[in-house]
Amino acid sequence: MTTTFDSSPALRTGALRQSLLISALFVVGLLVINLLFFPVGTVAVVLLSGLYQGMLFFLVAAGMSIVFGLLDVLNLAQGSFFMLGAYAGFAIYGALPEGTPTTVRFVAALVGATLAGGLLGGVVEIALLRPLYVRPIFQIVLTLGLATAIEEIVREIYGPAGLIPIEPPAALDTTFGVFGAQFETYRLFIIVVGFLLMVSVSLLLQRTRLGIIIRAGVQDSEMVEALGINVRRVFTLVFVLGTAVAALGGMTAAPFLGAYPTMGTQFLLTAIIVIVIGGMSSYEGTAIASILVGLTRATAEQLSLQYFNTPILASVSALVFMVIVLLVRPTGLFGRE
Amino acid sequence: MPQQTNTTTRASLWPGLLTMILFVLVPYSYAAFTGTPQPETSGLARVHSAAESIYCVKGISPVTSILLIELAVLLIVVLWAWLKQGEPGGKTAVFHQHGWYLFTLALLIAIPFIIAWQTNSSPCTRGKAFFWQSIYIDVFILAILALSYNLMFGFTGVVSFGHAAFFGTGAYAVGLFMKHLEWPWWLAILASLLLGILIALIKGFVGLRIKGLYFALFTLAFAEVFFLLAGNRIMVNITGAEDGFTFTVPDWLNMTKNRLFFYYLTLTFLTLAFITIYRLMHSPTGSVLSALRDNEERAQMIGYNTFHFKLLAIVLAGIMATMAGILRGLALKGASPNVLGLDFTMNPLLMSIVGGVATFSGPVIGAFMLRLTEQLLRDSIITIGTLSLNIGDHWTLILGIIFILSVMAFPHGIVGTWLSKNLHTRNGWITLFQRPKTNKDTFVQSSHPPSSTKHKETS
């Protein structure tokens, strides 16, 4: 038997190439704006902090987007898992005895926060979301209520003020110079973690059987079930993975941002913007959109600090970005009709 | 349904008539009989001071008895109408169709006096009755907001997470116009309403292009922009940034001074909002809106321009929510960014769901339940072993839990569940009371159908 295959036609269809082109142009545009207004050192810091913000948004949005694609549930409590991750990390960090090396405490906090986020996600999916798959709108409403409840519980236990950031391992607690400006190593660490997760989730989706099931389920989960796959279990697994990644993100951010009750809502709103721009259920879209939104925010923040002495434009710019994208492409940059 | 529209019209005359009698005719004739307390004043001011001398009496007063008698009469009439409903002639139609609504309205008109009577305080000066009036004013405002939310979410199926944009705009705009532009109250209110309509139109036209969940998220972001801008330091000279701002209102509109008046003002707007939605949903337009919710494509295929109907619903809901915001701004004589925050999107959503999505009285009942429960539990402390919890401090948490529980176990809300459970029983009672079977259908129709919410069977 000859095993010659026809070469497959380009997977990148016209629409996708167009979306990528738009994104690339957008980045170039931002770069030009940056270079026009700021010295090179500032530009480098702006770009790096854009990437750093983008990665945090990605960690919240990735789970939301995949869960939405597969389950049609927009998990508005995803931000709360991000926040919970930070608090869980703090708790674990604090619970370990004083003498433990910082690195050990830090890694334990990262792992523990991820596990805690996943565990809670599993409970939420099984106990709260499962009975409601016949009423999709109510699921969204439910997650909104859940977000409120979680935020209040945290406020209850830890108080409204928030916690002082924990100390990262010494190696990460430094700064380094880029074109004469200083940048914190820890933020670089966040970028690396985000990038690693971006790649590994992508590999998971493209290379593993679970990935195949997820991509198939986005299109037609009924048929996946008819092929003999327990779709409900896959739903739970995906939900757990999503919340675990969000919690990991929260803990990763904690040494830099600290932990405070409203950080969930804050990141949720930007994550929503990201997945709307990315096209709701498209993973590539979410990944690229999170970087775009991060860069936009960082640029706007720098501009607004320089000219208005307040970071207000950062939040507004992301929202305006989203509104423009929606008006031009109602299903987002990478969304399909 | 021409007959139904007719009876609704007549029903809508009732609150106006009652208010007229109680607050214009009675005081005016009193003033005419006893000689005015302040002879130099005339017109409305005279009526007002006369009203004050009648109604602002401490404890039990003749007015209380009048109101209680009025309630009793209404109750008897409603009962009588209910028993006689089978008979032709239709004179009792108003009562047996809207009896409970009218009774509730009469009760709400009487409530300040009943509270004054029960707490032995005057309804017009500082005291318990005065305090409770402000709670009810808050309830009415929230109920208007919930009604407006339900019109979009429940009846038309437009999911929006940005209702706070309307509410906050109302509260902010009316204050800013009166404070910075020094516009008279009526112009400020009118301009704020126009602003609300403008926002509704923008949302409506955007909704033409952006569908479903994207639209919901768009509205969320829209409200958030307002929230961010209102609270930012950049705007400190205009909006007072995070602390908000205060402004002065004319004396007669001042809730601290003329609270009873403000009470009836908000009650009037609540009644208006209720009647508007009731009539709208019983008109052909209302049927199209429901059709839109159940299946937009089908409505389109039948030949309706669904965009116009959606726009209508959004604009109407926008006007109501903005009005609620204006009332809130006037009541507090100020506004702070929280009126634009997520709370005022969550609240109406929760109230609609607890009360019953896509029912008429559901949102109002939801508003009453949640706000009054909050008030009643504000200072209660639960002690479990060594742990003692102050309910008031944890109210948002409790709300969140109520929210989750009601979504899970109670998706049709109080009214929806009650209706579907009792339709059967009630029909049983009717057949017992009714001699001939003539008019049975009218009665069944008169109660709104069990809420058919977003409950989609997967096919």
Next chain:
Amino acid sequence: MGIVLQLENVHTFIGQYHILEGVSLEVPEKSITVLLGRNGAGKTTTLRSIMGLTPPREGRIVFRGQEIQGKRPFHIAQLGIGYVPDYRAIFRQLTVAENLRLAERKPGELARKLDLIFEIFPDLQRLYHWPGGQLSGGQQQMLAVARALVPDNSLLLIDEPSEGLAPVIVEQMMAAIRSLSDRTTVLLVEQNFYVASHLADQYVIIEDGRSVQNGRMSELVSNPELVNRYLGAA
């Protein structure tokens, strides 16, 4: 010849609509049984009820001696039923290879079956790395059937395999399904009477949600009056 599948007085509702009002049928082993009937008679719903996708509210469905009504679809599929829906349900974003891999129930199953699949549907071999969305209708239909062949299914439910296909492809499809019948049991829904009469060993006629007539296909072919009554002009 044993009975693989048996339906007894199955009633199915979709929402508030009573779609199946009593379907009873038997599918003998290693043969092709066809469900006939007019549009909207309930043929597709019968298949979906067997799969548990629209669970029946009343009645019994027995598959190889085991009652399966009320079980979840994935469970029913794992018992050895393959389903090929009328809309084919090819995953457009997945390649042919991934589409087939999705159907695996045990690791390595696909590798063992690949030769067989390529033998029945040679086209799929050269299209192996194409995304499903780029295939033609006929190729998608082949892939849909091939997908049901990956695990060791003892019953295949195939809905309208000839719908919308060119005559040449229909012949190819018929040959493929015929070649399956000595390996496994097939329950077919087919509107095209030519295809049905050439493929099937038995028939069941469904009308208004009820099974009204069944027997050997050869008897139906020789009874034009019956064909006319239930199926209109054949």
